[in-house]
Amino acid sequence: MFGAISGLNSVWSWQCEKGYCQKKLITNETENTALSLPACRLFCSQSAALWPKPTGTVSVGNFLAKINVNSIDVEGIKSETTTTDLAQAAAKIFKEQIRILIPKNVNPTGGKSLIVNLDIQNPNINKITLELDESYTLQISESSDGRLKALITAATFFGARHGLQTLNQLIIYDDLRDELQVPRDVSVTDKPAYPHRGILLDTSRNYVTVDTIKKTIKGMGASKMNTFHWHITDSHSFPYVSQSQPRLSKLGAYSPTKIYSPSDVAEIIQYGKERGVRVMPEFDAPAHVGEGWQDTGLVTCFNWQPWQSYCVEPPCGQFDPTKSKLYDVIEGKFPLLIK
Template identity: 35%
Template sequence: MDTKFLFFIGLFSIAQIPVGQSRTGEASPWAWACRTGRGCVKVAKDLPVEEGDNMNNPTLAGCKLTCNDESVLWPKPRDAIYLSKTLVSFLPVDIRINRINAPSSEVKSLTNEAIAIFRGVLRKSIPEAFRRRNQTAKDGQRPQIHIEVSITSGDVRLGMETQESYNLHVKTIFATAATPANPRSTTSVSITATTFFGARHAIETLSQIMAWDKTLESMIMLTDANISDSPAFVHRGLIIDTSRNFFSVPVIKKIIDAMSYDQLNVFHWHLTDSQSFPFVSTREPRLALYGAYSSDQVYHPEDIKELVHYATVRGVKIVPEFDAPGHVGSGSLPHAQGDPQQQKEIQERGDRLQRFRLALERYRLLDVNKILLGCVNGWDLLRQQVHDMKDEHRMVLKALADHHLGVDTPLESAVQRAQSSTSQDPSQGAWRPHQHWGT
């Protein structure tokens, strides 16, 4: 059996590369076959090929890209899809951005950032030992990858009505002796989308039809592809609860990265609850001072501004949740845990709102009339904290325009108890039931 298999690298002819042979090591005795109903199967090169096995792309990376009709795309495109069964090799330095047609400088800037992320993902897929080598475009046999992006809408705010559909077209033209004016093969990539978010998803999909082939010591990609896709659901979200389990900003970024790979678009950030209040409010910093687990486990407005932009470039919208009134006990209740008698007194009250009030009154941490979130004008305080952050950082304004202010205590009874147990004049700030959802 011939141990050499065809693999497209294109210049004037199709090159033959020994299967499993490294440029610096011995040839591997193994190859990969695309077997019907099984996918990629490891086979010995010196044994006869089973009937039905496809050995056109015998490396593991090549087999995975071409064995299935949908390749390794995730999520599976809903609309039209065509993927070739042939491959072309390249390196990240071969990628050229020919043109970005965008209606505004902001959309163009976001697209350039998304492409930079795309390049970074490709570089990270290359083993570190190889990355340290001099990766220049001096190899005349490698094709160039030319990318063009066209976006029609200037909308950079992700909402329920945002169009996230896209069209991705990939076409490879191999150089031949008949085309001496163009000595290199060329792979053209065309991306069209209504919004930046659709274009970003197309760039993500493009990265999925590429892979590092350790046998060939090169990146490989499908020679041709036509994909038209749109999300099945407008809200594709993930929730984390940093009030109970603190996540550092770098960890949150990794979560957002993972969401972008799967084209999820809503990061529901359960920011505050009874266990902790990690948000540092410029209007009422004592909330975090007494409510956070520690001074290191907090989020400053600068952190949130950074995360909002980080998520936007990756097609993700951040929706923070501030819970009230019974879920804002942090900042007071933890300080009573060391006194059994005080704990008993708090527990006997039986009502979350009353427990919170009792703790606040006992420890004098904050002004009861001001901080009873969800009651009387305390709700306005919480709203004002959100607006403070919006005013300070314009980028945060775009994300926090949609925020969730959660309520868990019956509204009328909470207001009645709050009004009867404080000297607050109800006319100075009445509870408005429709405000339990941010708009």
């Protein structure tokens, strides 16, 4: 009575009722059509539980096909374009995301091959701007030879990457049968509702590790957000290690370990780009300048007390506009901080 039915891993399945997935006991009559919770979520929502909800149309057939995890290929990546490396990285990430769905102690076998074709119309657009076309279409079907085919059409790499992310969300792990599945006969048209979809992270007031920043960007990519505003410096600390002005971080970082090297910044920028996220590092100025600059003679009000009389929060600090040397720094030396 309490064992799984005919090899299924659970006595429970899920059924869509009035827009909600309800748990149902599996019987001999329902075992062949029993749905796992991920499968029920696909069919119980008009948008196939996609996040964010597509702004266009979503059509999902009622048939789930088993996927061979060892036979997934991404094709159509054009060579020698400015986004070739980005597309290859996105394809690798896509495959890794699928494998993560499978429990560590499970080795599913069999299933159909999945061929993903990327049709990118302008493969040399490699920068995210407010005017960027991030739209895409996704179609999933089964070919006459039994292979599953997913066609992603987009104007730019960034739209195609969104299409891969949508496809990834449509691929589920059926824990009743221990297999990867994807709905067949799928059509999705989508484009972002807003050109700027971002968050701001302040690493001056509170230091955040590189790995944690990457986790944040990874989540942004999964949600199709496109701008990571990185507020690196403020009056509280200067954690960036400038090759031209190394004393700034020596005086301004919370500790010698709470810093960001130029290679850290470059790595984070590239990590974001591969996930469709523009990383925008910000060095706050002319106000909000303090720690790190205290012996330059270019700041005023630094750490003055009572702070309520000079700024909205301690420590106070800002560039002193009466110092002629300041303008040399701003016009000439300050851009070198990012090197």
